[in-house]
Amino acid sequence: MALKPVTRKSVSDQVFDQVLDEVVDGSLAAGEQLPSERQLAEVLGVSRPAVREALQRMAQTRLVEVRHGGGATVRDFRRYGGLDLLPRLLVRGGGIDPAVARSIVEARTSIGPGIAALAAERGGPALGVALDAVVERLSGTTDPVAWQELALEFWDVVVDGADSIVFRLMFNGLRAAYEPALPALAPALAGEVGQVDPYRVLTAAIGAGDPATARAAAERVLAPTNESLISAFAALTETPGGDD
Amino acid sequence: MALKPVTRKSVSDQVFDQVLDEVVDGSLAAGEQLPSERQLAEVLGVSRPAVREALQRMAQTRLVEVRHGGGATVRDFRRYGGLDLLPRLLVRGGGIDPAVARSIVEARTSIGPGIAALAAERGGPALGVALDAVVERLSGTTDPVAWQELALEFWDVVVDGADSIVFRLMFNGLRAAYEPALPALAPALAGEVGQVDPYRVLTAAIGAGDPATARAAAERVLAPTNESLISAFAALTETPGGDD
DNA sequence: GTTGGTCAAGTGGTAAGACCAGTGACGGCG
DNA sequence: CGCCGTCACTGGTCTTACCACTTGACCAAC
Numbered sequence: 001m002a003l004k005p006v007t008r009k010s011v012s013d014q015v016f017d018q019v020l021d022e023v024v025d026g027s028l029a030a031g032e033q034l035p036s037e038r039q040l041a042e043v044l045g046v047s048r049p050a051v052r053e054a055l056q057r058m059a060q061t062r063l064v065e066v067r068h069g070g071g072a073t074v075r076d077f078r079r080y081g082g083l084d085l086l087p088r089l090l091v092r093g094g095g096i097d098p099a100v101a102r103s104i105v106e107a108r109t110s111i112g113p114g115i116a117a118l119a120a121e122r123g124g125p126a127l128g129v130a131l132d133a134v135v136e137r138l139s140g141t142t143d144p145v146a147w148q149e150l151a152l153e154f155w156d157v158v159v160d161g162a163d164s165i166v167f168r169l170m171f172n173g174l175r176a177a178y179e180p181a182l183p184a185l186a187p188a189l190a191g192e193v194g195q196v197d198p199y200r201v202l203t204a205a206i207g208a209g210d211p212a213t214a215r216a217a218a219e220r221v222l223a224p225t226n227e228s229l230i231s232a233f234a235a236l237t238e239t240p241g242g243d244d
Numbered sequence: 245m246a247l248k249p250v251t252r253k254s255v256s257d258q259v260f261d262q263v264l265d266e267v268v269d270g271s272l273a274a275g276e277q278l279p280s281e282r283q284l285a286e287v288l289g290v291s292r293p294a295v296r297e298a299l300q301r302m303a304q305t306r307l308v309e310v311r312h313g314g315g316a317t318v319r320d321f322r323r324y325g326g327l328d329l330l331p332r333l334l335v336r337g338g339g340i341d342p343a344v345a346r347s348i349v350e351a352r353t354s355i356g357p358g359i360a361a362l363a364a365e366r367g368g369p370a371l372g373v374a375l376d377a378v379v380e381r382l383s384g385t386t387d388p389v390a391w392q393e394l395a396l397e398f399w400d401v402v403v404d405g406a407d408s409i410v411f412r413l414m415f416n417g418l419r420a421a422y423e424p425a426l427p428a429l430a431p432a433l434a435g436e437v438g439q440v441d442p443y444r445v446l447t448a449a450i451g452a453g454d455p456a457t458a459r460a461a462a463e464r465v466l467a468p469t470n471e472s473l474i475s476a477f478a479a480l481t482e483t484p485g486g487d488d
Numbered sequence: 489g490t491t492g493g494t495c496a497a498g499t500g501g502t503a504a505g506a507c508c509a510g511t512g513a514c515g516g517c518g
Numbered sequence: 519c520g521c522c523g524t525c526a527c528t529g530g531t532c533t534t535a536c537c538a539c540t541t542g543a544c545c546a547a548c
Binding site: 011012068 | 540
Binding site: 072 | 498499500501509510
């Protein structure tokens with residue numbers, strides 16, 4: 001009997017989710033006016049403060065624009081949305097959106113090597129040691145989920161070594177989208193468990209302060225995961241998967 | 245007589261800003277407990293709903309964690325923060341943070357070429373035409389601010405052509421951080437106004453569907469701006485600059 | 489007709505007070 | 519000593535009221 005933690009979503013959370021869904025799936029088109037707070041409150045059967053908290057959060061993500069006395073307007077999420085709505089786009093409509101999944105893979109592949117090169121430039125030997133420690137733990141791991149978690153931590157350390165805050169913030173956003181899906185994703189990526197050699201090569205290049213080699217090594221670390229990720233996402237389309 | 249729009253910040257905005265500032269500058273360290281909503285409301289002289297809206301927005305950006313009945317905890321913004329707090333980090337402490345500025349330049353340089361290559365792969369001739377139109381407008385522009393706006397729009401079109409939602413969302417976040425600073429930044433970048441040739445080369449490569457050439461061309465588009473950007477940010481350190 | 493002003497209705501912003509629902513620590517009881 | 523209930527405190531929600539702003543209609547003066 002597998003028990004799972006009870007989820008208790010607050011009212012404002014639910015309002016937020018509903019409005020966000022309508023914005024993302026186009027039921028509320030860009031430029032459209034939202035119902036007034038009072039109307040929303042009545043329709044949804046909740047209080048106005050609850051609605052307001054949800055709308056303020058929507059405004060915080062730049063998905064709606066609220067003007068004092070002038071109502072709230074939906075904005076084009078493709079034009080104004082941030083990385084934070086990546087999870088919502090990924091699971092669009094009950095299944096995984098393959099275009100979004102592909103895009104995540106592309107971003108990994110495209111950005112990772114550059115970060116590795118920066119880390120090689122700046123990290124110094126200390127970074128190599130830190131990475132070695134992670135790789136060591138990686139080599140002793142057989143559980144797919146734990147392995148992916150460690151892979152994520154490996155990159156976390158690399159990103160720290162790159163010492164470039166923009167990459168750091170991007171990584172945070174991607175991780176926030178990626179990590180919750182790990183339990184559902186990891187089994188499909190089980191094939192790469194145990195393949196620590198690419199990580200060792202990358203670690204060595206970074207520790208040696210060799211950006212060019214690090215860039216190439218990063219590509220070899222990321223490449224094998226890519227096709228597996230795409231198919232993993234595809235396989236997830238009709239699978240319940242890890243929620244929240 | 246230069247008039248500027250009157251700014252009227254709502255109470256919850258001000259609370260949000262204050263708390264955010266304290267988190268970013270470390271007055272509220274990671275792991276620390278925030279005062280209770282009731283205490284905050286009393287200390288700041290505002291109502292509890294106003295405080296709640298601000299805290300909910302903080303939670304939305306993953307900078308604080310709120311547990312029902314268990315208070316609110318500050319999280320490490322370097323570990324959990326998203327791209328949306330880039331503007332705040334950039335102007336840390338009244339001046340421009342050079343490390344953040346450098347990082348923005350690095351991200352431009354590192355990611356731009358990959359996006360250009362993707363756009364070349366996927367855009368087709370139609371994308372070339374769209375880019376041509378922007379370049380044409382670019383060539384007729386002498387005002388520095390307008391020129392930078394158009395450069396931003398050029399990349400906007402490129403990112404659309406790359407058809408990869410993650411890059412799109414990243415670009416949105418960077419743009420949201422970059423655009424407000426443009427009026428203050430553009431004059432320092434006036435040197436590049438009129439240099440449309442790199443853009444033409446890039447446009448041609450993308451229109452021709454040549455990823456490798458597009459990648460190289462993108463580097464040549466971005467490179468000249470980089471040193472100017474760094475010094476522009478530096479010059480901005482002791483200049484009022486565009487607020488909000 | 490255009491300009492400018494006033495007004496009313498609707499909307500978001502703020503406040504106060506009350507109560508519900510979790511959390512956590514303290515102290516009594518076995 | 520350990521378990522467990524109580525209670526104070528915290529966040530979550532609702533109600534009600536009022537303020538501030540936007541919009542559009544209407545009207546007077548030019």
